[in-house]
Amino acid sequence: MPSPAVPATLPPLFADWFARRGWTARRHQLEMVAAAEAGAHALLVAPTGGGKTLAGFLPSLIDLAERGPRPESGPGSGVHTIYISPLKALTTDVERNLMTPIREIGLNIHVESRTGDTKVSKKARQKQFPPDILLTTPEQLALFCAWDGARDWFADLKCVVLDEVHAIWSGKRGDLLNLDLGRLQSFAPDLRRVALSATVDDPAMIAEWLAPGPSPLGGEGGPEGRMRGLAASSLTSESPNESRAPSSERLRRPPSPPRGEGIRIVKGDPGAPPVVDVLVSEGHVPWAGHTGQHAIPEVYEAIRRSGMTLIFVNTRWQSEFVFQRLWEINDDDLPIALHHGSLAAEQRRKVEAAMARGDLRAVVCTSTLDLGIDWGDVDLVIQLAAPKGASRLVQRIGRANHRLDEPSRALMVPASRFEMLECQAAREAVAENAFDWEPHHTGTLDTLAQHVMGVACSEPFLMDDLFAEVTGCGPYRELSWEAFEEVVDFVATGGYALRAYDRFARIVKDRQGRWKVRTAQIAQQHRMNVGAIVAAGTLNVRSARRRGGASGGWVGGHKIGEAEEWYFEQLTPGDTFVFAGRVWAFRDIDGTDALVTPAEDKDPRIPSWGGSKFPMSTSLADRVRNLIQDRDHWRVLPPDVQEWLELQESRSAIPDAESMLVETFPRGNRHFMVAYPFEGGLAHGTLAMLLTRRLDRLGVGPLGFVCTDYSVCIWSIKPMEGLDWDALFQPDMLGDDLEAWLEESFMMKRTFRNCALISGLIDRRRPGAEKTSRQVVFSTDLIYDVLRRHQPDHLLLKTARADAAAGLLDVARLGQLLTRIAGRIRPVALTRPSPFAVPVMVQIGRERSPGDAAEMILDASAEALIAEVLDEDPSPLGGEGRYEDR
Numbered sequence: 001m002p003s004p005a006v007p008a009t010l011p012p013l014f015a016d017w018f019a020r021r022g023w024t025a026r027r028h029q030l031e032m033v034a035a036a037e038a039g040a041h042a043l044l045v046a047p048t049g050g051g052k053t054l055a056g057f058l059p060s061l062i063d064l065a066e067r068g069p070r071p072e073s074g075p076g077s078g079v080h081t082i083y084i085s086p087l088k089a090l091t092t093d094v095e096r097n098l099m100t101p102i103r104e105i106g107l108n109i110h111v112e113s114r115t116g117d118t119k120v121s122k123k124a125r126q127k128q129f130p131p132d133i134l135l136t137t138p139e140q141l142a143l144f145c146a147w148d149g150a151r152d153w154f155a156d157l158k159c160v161v162l163d164e165v166h167a168i169w170s171g172k173r174g175d176l177l178n179l180d181l182g183r184l185q186s187f188a189p190d191l192r193r194v195a196l197s198a199t200v201d202d203p204a205m206i207a208e209w210l211a212p213g214p215s216p217l218g219g220e221g222g223p224e225g226r227m228r229g230l231a232a233s234s235l236t237s238e239s240p241n242e243s244r245a246p247s248s249e250r251l252r253r254p255p256s257p258p259r260g261e262g263i264r265i266v267k268g269d270p271g272a273p274p275v276v277d278v279l280v281s282e283g284h285v286p287w288a289g290h291t292g293q294h295a296i297p298e299v300y301e302a303i304r305r306s307g308m309t310l311i312f313v314n315t316r317w318q319s320e321f322v323f324q325r326l327w328e329i330n331d332d333d334l335p336i337a338l339h340h341g342s343l344a345a346e347q348r349r350k351v352e353a354a355m356a357r358g359d360l361r362a363v364v365c366t367s368t369l370d371l372g373i374d375w376g377d378v379d380l381v382i383q384l385a386a387p388k389g390a391s392r393l394v395q396r397i398g399r400a401n402h403r404l405d406e407p408s409r410a411l412m413v414p415a416s417r418f419e420m421l422e423c424q425a426a427r428e429a430v431a432e433n434a435f436d437w438e439p440h441h442t443g444t445l446d447t448l449a450q451h452v453m454g455v456a457c458s459e460p461f462l463m464d465d466l467f468a469e470v471t472g473c474g475p476y477r478e479l480s481w482e483a484f485e486e487v488v489d490f491v492a493t494g495g496y497a498l499r500a501y502d503r504f505a506r507i508v509k510d511r512q513g514r515w516k517v518r519t520a521q522i523a524q525q526h527r528m529n530v531g532a533i534v535a536a537g538t539l540n541v542r543s544a545r546r547r548g549g550a551s552g553g554w555v556g557g558h559k560i561g562e563a564e565e566w567y568f569e570q571l572t573p574g575d576t577f578v579f580a581g582r583v584w585a586f587r588d589i590d591g592t593d594a595l596v597t598p599a600e601d602k603d604p605r606i607p608s609w610g611g612s613k614f615p616m617s618t619s620l621a622d623r624v625r626n627l628i629q630d631r632d633h634w635r636v637l638p639p640d641v642q643e644w645l646e647l648q649e650s651r652s653a654i655p656d657a658e659s660m661l662v663e664t665f666p667r668g669n670r671h672f673m674v675a676y677p678f679e680g681g682l683a684h685g686t687l688a689m690l691l692t693r694r695l696d697r698l699g700v701g702p703l704g705f706v707c708t709d710y711s712v713c714i715w716s717i718k719p720m721e722g723l724d725w726d727a728l729f730q731p732d733m734l735g736d737d738l739e740a741w742l743e744e745s746f747m748m749k750r751t752f753r754n755c756a757l758i759s760g761l762i763d764r765r766r767p768g769a770e771k772t773s774r775q776v777v778f779s780t781d782l783i784y785d786v787l788r789r790h791q792p793d794h795l796l797l798k799t800a801r802a803d804a805a806a807g808l809l810d811v812a813r814l815g816q817l818l819t820r821i822a823g824r825i826r827p828v829a830l831t832r833p834s835p836f837a838v839p840v841m842v843q844i845g846r847e848r849s850p851g852d853a854a855e856m857i858l859d860a861s862a863e864a865l866i867a868e869v870l871d872e873d874p875s876p877l878g879g880e881g882r883y884e885d886r
Contacts, residue, residue, distance in 0.1 A: 576601055
């Protein structure tokens with residue numbers, strides 16, 4: 001629904017306040033007031049600094065100011081507006097800013113926040129005496145909806161404001177939030193939904209997610225629904241490469257209603273364009289690397305010349321690394337702080353308070369400070385290493401200045417020549433106000449199971465009624481009756497294979513045919529475990545020995561160190577990797593221990609990857625491919641990067657957007673293949689795993705691989721020239737090859753554990769106790785094995801498979817790549833590595849040493865490799881061969 005042509009006018013009380021402040025209400029703020037007057041839901045997309053949050057609250061403030069005295073009880077005494085933020089820290093900041101107009105206008109409006117950090121006594125008081133405006137998080141809203149008596153508590157609710165909606169809508173937190181919005185809409189039918197964001201590429205898609213309404217299949221429950229179409233692929237498919245439903249089923253479906261029907265989309269006027277510079281350190285961009293270590297002295301000088309500076313990096317490890325390097329050269333004793341999600345909450349709050357007071361000159365931070373918190377006068381934002389997405393870069397740039405009519409200043413620091421291309425592409429996307437594309441998202445069933453349980457904890461429900469409510473929620477509009485029945489049965493029994501175990505029976509039917517929670521204790525356990533966030537775990541890496549001889553299992557010995565769980569999920573027994581300066585063979589996972597033995601082969605098969613946790617976005621990858629193939633576009637790049645591109649063109653070929661370049665060459669006693677998909681680290685890692693399986697069957701003898709966001713490198717015993725490349729890269733590798741890998745790896749067990757926790761099948765917290773990670777892993781591994789044997793089509797197994805395909809493996813993006821390049825492989829046989837091959841090849845032998853702040857160590861052959869490409873004699877590196885960015 002377009003914005004109205006004539007915006008509303010402000011009541012005199014508010015118009016006078018704007019005038020006293022020397023402000024004029026912006027057009028989009030007035031249009032949000034007009035949308036409220038029309039009773040319309042609204043999505044506001046406006047740049048940072050344009051008063052989005054005030055625009056979201058303004059209709060509520062006006063309504064509350066005109067309400068008159070608030071009754072102590074009965075109609076009109078409940079909460080009026082709920083504000084929901086994806087970050088706890090954002091609720092505190094918004095509360096502080098919201099109180100300014102309330103206090104200065106003299107409004108009798110009570111505002112409170114409620115997060116996981118709120119005291120129990122305050123939460124209990126809020127239940128008895130709700131504020132007019134409550135600022136909270138999605139997890140707390142899920143807890144609200146599981147309250148006994150929630151329907152009465154929310155009866156007076158008039159508006160829900162969702163801030164930073166782009167950061168939450170497309171994941172499981174967004175699924176749960178949308179389901180809870182459906183609950184609130186049933187409690188208060190006239191409730192208005194308002195969403196705010198600065199970085200939405202497709203407002204209609206967000207509007208479709210936000211809008212309440214019936215299912216395109218009719219929105220009716222009961223047996224008649226059994227004949228409707230199937231649910232989306234992530235709800236029912238047996239494997240991630242299956243289509244959504246048989247074509248005959250898809251053809252029988254009625255067309256969906258217009259996207260976002262009933263949502264008024266309001267777009268703010270663009271602000272002053274940001275000033276985005278790219279740092280070229282001493283006129284030189286390194287060949288390889290991803291930490292930006294080479295530019296730390298110049299980053300420090302930029303801090304010295306500026307006021308408050310935020311230095312964004314992409315991983316917690318990198319933030320620790322950069323923070324240490326800055327302090328090593330901090331001769332001026334500038335107050336520089338660190339902020340990331342692994343720090344204790346108290347430490348983060350201290351840093352945030354110091355930022356708000358203006359006591360700091362710089363903060364090294366991760367995505368914990370991406371979102372719209374106004375931390376005072378931030379003068380400069382530095383993006384150290386490539387941003388991986390235009391939307392993320394815009395969010396981070398928006399932390400500087402925070403005033404719409406004045407440009408924000410940002411400095412990007414590429415860590416390598418490929419990153420220089422990515423930074424330039426991102427810079428141009430920002431200039432064009434082009435954000436990253438978002439894929440369509442379908443709601444997950446483990447999240448729905450948690451919601452069904454929460455509804456039963458709040459009040460008994462009839463299946464027909466709840467089905468109609470759920471299919472009125474954006475992510476679940478295509479949910480079939482069969483899938484919904486399966487979810488309810490899962491909550492009631494655990495599923496066919498588990499129904500004999502009483503502890504999995506959580507809801508029962510009463511005499512009226514309504515489902516309700518079985519016991520008060522089960523309801524309490526559910527409330528202690530709500531939410532869709534499962535923290536990433538680490539495993540102890542332990543040396544192993546055989547139990548009971550050569551044919552026995554493995555038993556762990558002394559601890560070597562710790563590493564992220566996700567890394568070991570992709571391994572299969574026998575895979576070799578580098579850790580703590582040695583090559584190890586992976587043997588097994590036992591609880592929270594990864595069991596390893598010294599490897600006989602000193603050439604590791606699997607890389608130890610310490611790169612970005614964010615893969616390069618699809619839209620940014622397209623821009624990089626287009627930049628590389630456009631020779632005229634090279635002129636905007638630094639001279640040494642232009643020379644690098646020209647050298648690549650003369651020695652090999654320049655990749656183009658319609659095909660994929662594959663280079664082969666010998667080096668030493670190994671044979672190498674380097675491909676350039678430009679599809680991001682997740683998709684590349686999956687591709688490399690599947691390619692090595694195929695090369696194994698072909699007798700090539702693959703020895704290992706490494707990946708970057710731009711390329712994949714595989715090395716082998718035998719030459720790879722002359723292979724049938726089109727056959728090797730056939731999309732059918734996402735069939736049996738993917739299935740075989742998933743069967744052998746531990747990935748599915750770990751993904752299943754997350755689904756079991758979210759669905760409530762296993763709970764981590766109980767009254768007076770909390771399960772250890774080992775206890776959770778032991779419980780879920782047992783259940784996983786039972787279901788694999790006795791009910792392989794169990795709801796949680798299907799959900800875990802879809803999660804692995806979408807998140808850990810990026811199968812959808814890999815499938816799109818394989819389809820795009822089918823029959824379009826460009827093989828180039830070389831006698832030595834190409835310039836483009838250097839950044840990925842220097843990662844061979846890299847590892848993350850034990851300790852979160854350890855340096856990245858590269859093999860000393862990096863110097864020789866670059867010299868080899870340049871036809872120069874290699875210079876001895878000397879010493880230990882420490883080499884970070886080159």
